[in-house]
Amino acid sequence: MLVKEDEDCFDIKIADLGFAQKFDKEKGLDLVLGTPLYMAPELVKHERYSEKVDVWSLGVITFQLLCGKTPYDAKNLNRIN
Numbered sequence: 001m002l003v004k005e006d007e008d009c010f011d012i013k014i015a016d017l018g019f020a021q022k023f024d025k026e027k028g029l030d031l032v033l034g035t036p037l038y039m040a041p042e043l044v045k046h047e048r049y050s051e052k053v054d055v056w057s058l059g060v061i062t063f064q065l066l067c068g069k070t071p072y073d074a075k076n077l078n079r080i081n
Helices: 052-067
Strands: none
Touching: none
């Protein structure tokens, strides 16, 4: 049972370091890991990418938190392309 004073003490943390890679800004990355609904277009197209793909994923998560659904309704990677 929550006590009134406990209701304001929630900390939300989003972290998954299981896919963490060393990143070189000169070379970029081309490793594709993750959930397709949260992937930037560069990842879906298997192109080299930069840290900006993380901003895309954050935008998708923010959209989902605000709207209650993902911006794309697809069950697999082929439907997203």
